[in-house]
Amino acid sequence: MSGSNVWSRNREKLRLFPELLAQCSAEAAVYGKCVAATTTGRHELKKDLCAKEFEALKSCFMNAAKKKPK
Numbered sequence: 001m002s003g004s005n006v007w008s009r010n011r012e013k014l015r016l017f018p019e020l021l022a023q024c025s026a027e028a029a030v031y032g033k034c035v036a037a038t039t040t041g042r043h044e045l046k047k048d049l050c051a052k053e054f055e056a057l058k059s060c061f062m063n064a065a066k067k068k069p070k
Contacts (some may be wrong), residue, residue, distance in 0.1 A: 001045065016065070019064075020061055020064045020065060023060070024057060024060035024061055024064060025065040027053070027056045027057040027060045028057055030053050031050060031054055031056070031057045033052040034049070034050035034053045034061075035050055038050065
């Protein structure tokens with residue numbers, strides 16, 4: 001059954017996440033600071049407030065994921 005193969009691929013991607021996050025720690029920190037700054041007090045996070053920072057983080061993840069694992 002091919003369904004079990006989907007779970008295997010997803011588990012493998014999740015195992016790589018800490019390494020990808022480590023490679024993108026600067027971008028993750030900038031995005032986190034943006035989110036934290038825009039949600040102080042009673043403010044709620046609104047769409048596109050941190051879009052630039054999110055795109056930088058997403059791009060970093062995509063580039064890191066394309067590299068061969070060690």
